[in-house]
Amino acid sequence: MDALFGDQPIFGFGPDPLSPHPPRSVDAVGDASIDGLKAKVIQSCPRVPGVYGMLDRKGNLIYVGKSKSLRSRLLSYFAASNSQEKGGRIIESARAIQWESQPSEFAALVREQQLIRRFEPRWNVQGVPKRQRPVYLCLGKNPATFFTISRPSKAKTLKQLTSEDCIAVEGPFYGAARMNAVVETLNKVFKLRDCGQKQTFQFADQLQLFDLDHRPGCLRLEIGTCLGPCAAACSRAAYDQRVSAAESFLDGFNHEPLDIVQQQMETAAANHQYELAGRARETIKSLEYIDRKLKLLSQARRRFTFIYAVPGHDGCGTWYLIHSGEIADCIAAPRNASEYDAIQDKMKSWASMTASQLDRGHGAHPHTLSLVASWFRKNRDELDQRTFAPHAAWDGKKGPGKWTGKRVVV
Template identity: 25%
Template sequence: MPRKRSQVTIPEELATTFATSERCPSRESVRTIDLTGTLKTIRSRVRENCPQSPGVYSLINSENQIVYVGMSVSLANRLQTYFTQKRARRRESRIRRAAVRLIWQPLDHGLIARIRERELIRKFRPLMNVIGHPTQLKTGYVVAIDHPVGGFEFVEELRGRYQGIWGPIPFNQWSRDATEELNLHFQLRDCPKSTVLYFSGQPTPEAPSTPCLRADLGTCLSPCIGKCSKTAYLRAFKRARSFLNGSAEDVTAEIETQMREAAGEKNFETAARLRDRMKAFRYLNDRLRRFHDWTNRANFVYRFTSEIDSQPRWLVVSRGVIHQLIDEPSSVEQAMGILNPLNSSRTRHSKPTRPNEQLRPGDFETARILFRWFRQFPKEKTSRLSYSAALRLIKRRRAD
């Protein structure tokens, strides 16, 4: 018997929503076909209607819900794999059986297709997608508490003001543990802001009580009972900030020395605790350097040729986030109108402290894709221009 699918009518709103993009708008319209008829006839319709260019696609069930979102550098070739009877295509067959309609949109470049795929997954949350699903990738921030004598916390959402923000980084137990180890190593407080502080040399109650276990264990400088001066506490806080900003070698070397000394004294419990701390610090530093630092430096124009109409395009990136996808400017004035405001913004936000200056979770995923793209295809770095180099390119072309 021929394998058929019942025809349904998809609301126009779904196609419009599918085509809408905050980061990478496309000039190409969305196309759809019903999955009716045999697999052979469906493959034939795909070959006739779908281009070989990069793009994104989705399969929709009878309830007008998007069940799967994907991308490909060659849409026609990829989509035909869903309508074969090969045993090697079991996953594609399972997705196809849940769908009654196919929708796709051509895009200018493979990188754009990757970014659009993750954007659509975050928007629609398809049941059959795993990679890129919001429930699979949560992000958080290491923040310095907004207090004259504060410590550090790991939060999922930014609310209010902070002395400093580092991230986003993956929201998981490792990141939480690393932030806790940060307070422990530098002996910074993690008690409520309302705790009354009595620094050394200041008047204290006649019999100040030890407020918590950390004070007893000596893992906190204990400014609440006058065990340290304000200067000493702020010095430790500054060292912790330096670690988060990239000066990690001295801290990890210090922990490693302490670990070896503890092991030499056969204090293996202490050595194991220091080993776990060093692992946590290396994990935190690696995540911060990989994305936090890269996004702050990622201010460039990625120049490429569209695979749809062979015209030059600019992907303008500011602090790791796609600012615009545009045709290559035809004049210096047009290019300056786009790039000069971003230069000013980059200088102003070089040390972000407010939530609205930070990456959103979706922007974090975009930064990850950009970062991986240029690592996977290092030759593409030659097409990555600084803002000033992009302006010089337009000037030379005008002069010619």
């Protein structure tokens, strides 16, 4: 195996910050031929949930995936019907496969997201890929707030981006070209500036020593798509009112952009301006995408604050603390009354932590919001069957809940 991977083999996926259980072993198989690799997968890969990584001949991790059945998923890459698809191209480049079992499909999903963010495998299209990096829609940058897109890096996390530059950050979204068009439309609809930070701004109610005429920095004031904070054409209060409307859009409550562009398209079509109507239609498609995503994230923040009890096929069950839609913490699920009594201090801490709503993007793991929202949208039954409020496991007035062996009863 050492000859196959060269001088720097990659074995193992590293620590798992969102697993309360001991580190899990990683198994790996390798072969110079696709048939040989398939035979080794058949021989040793189990039918359990987990994550897997494809490695090339130099030992570089080129793809990360997850599955509720590792064996079935990995064998699908070798199917003849898959040879011309993405999976077939990945397996042609692979010379080894490593996998790490997980106690549940949800744990595998969380682990996959971590690994994609950490290693940035070149064949992963979503996560943090080379070809399509996620972007975030930002509302910020004083003194005149406006919409921009940003790509948080390892040097500047999403939380740092929010606290330093922006009053609101939402995402992730995919497709930088589409999002650039969305940003342009949103700034026009809400009449916010989109000029550079070197532009000088002067609001109408801002005191000045001399009575000067301020020239606008572009044509947008003249055509009515900007309030003109650079030319003292609006007051600070008037501009902030439009910023508040823009923030409401990010919260999923304001559909003004869609309504305005829809009206523009209908007007253009009625006036036989079909090229203009066509451009408006493409803009609507982008706005509908972002509107759906914002609704999903907003609902998750408002609704999803609870403990999510996920059983493990190997006895390694996990209690995840979901706070305002984000994974905030986790512990090993108690298996008996004594283990339940032992976690009462943690339950008290969780009950206190979730007493207030979490601001957008300010949790320890803000990137998990989209994952949690998507998971519960696809697995609605889990909300009723496996979630309960933190205070149900601890209540300062009533004392600890009663452990029944299966669930908590207060």
